[in-house]
Amino acid sequence: MDDVECVVIGAGVIGLAVARELAESGRETIVLEAEGGIGTGISSRNSEVIHAGIYYPAGSRKAAFCVRGRRMLYAYCEARGVPHRQTGKLIVATEPDQIPVLEATLEKARANGVEGMRLLSKREVEALEPECRAEAALQSDTTGILDAHAFMLALQGDAEAAGAAIAFQAPLERGEAGSDGIVIEAGGTRLRAKTVVNCAGLHATEVASRIDGVAPSSIPPLHYAKGNYVSLAGRAPFSRLIYPVPEPGGLGVHLTLDLGGQARFGPDVEWVDDLDYEVSTDRLDAFVEAIRRYWPDVPIDKLHPSYSGIRPKIGPDPAAFHDFVIQDADAHGVPGLINLYGIESPGLTSSLAIAEHVLELVDARG
Missing domain, CATH: 3.30.9.10 (D-Amino Acid Oxidase, subunit A, domain 2)
Incomplete structure (x- = not known):
């Protein structure tokens, strides 16, 4: 069994942004992706819109991360040559x-x-x-559009340049919290990680349920x-x-x-x-x-x-407003695990800000 500092589950736009942030902070990072390529789920099936941050309740994560993420995203696309346009x-x-x-x-x-x-x-x-x-x-x-796949390729390139590795065809089989880290079994490999970030998108609740020790009541419907x-x-x-x-x-x-x-x-x-x-x-x-x-x-x-x-x-009413859910051990009981749920629109726009927040949670734990 190999030891690694950070494991990110999911290589969509959120997982890649988180992996980039963790790797560029100097942490050894491995991304586990169930499919054979990056961004095959939510990240490749959206409107490719850069949202301004208009619709969300003040003080919500969606509002804060969208506004900050949008500003970060325009700057990133400009710096990295990602095709985009501020259409309005x-x-x-x-x-x-x-x-x-x-x-x-x-x-x-x-x-x-x-x-x-x-x-x-x-x-x-x-x-x-x-x-x-x-x-x-x-x-x-300030609304715009971008090439979402080119954005993900840029994130992947940054993460790998900082030392991160991506393992494809590696679906999570199970996880178990221990005194010295979280043991992950995926794609026939066993890893022990100090930090695990669940960025599995549509499968985030399923992934969380496969990690022993996660309080079932913490997993939203x-x-x-x-x-x-x-x-x-x-x-x-x-x-x-x-x-x-x-x-x-x-x-x-x-x-x-x-x-x-x-x-x-x-x-x-x-x-x-x-x-x-x-x-x-x-x-x-x-x-x-x-x-x-x-x-x-x-x-x-x-x-x-x-x-x-x-x-x-x-949430119980799927048509109502539900904010992004980002949980650490205080919510689910597993030290070192961060679960991300309900990362829908404006998740693409918010991705860099969400990754920044995840790094803050990791840094706070030490």
């Missing part, structure tokens, strides 16, 4: 009775320290995005919120991202652009029991209805099913 976005009220929602959202954004926000009149929206139907809008200048996307053949007549007012469980079917200018719409919210990523054509009618509210002239014949992602929702 419009949150649109398509009916007059939605305007108070925009006003409340603006106040929430200001409370979170989000800069570059202002309300737009109907005429101002038409001047910026002539094809967009809106009674008013909330403009966010998990609900799968599937988000389907449809793509538009050809170019959309928009230069900014277009979002409706938020809805329970998500941000509504919004229009995002990739770095090549391709438009995609989603995600919707579909509660599922299994990790099924198929996108059914039966959902197209609902997409068309949602899109037409802000783009009445959307060419229906050019919409087609694209891809889907699944968000790990935690």
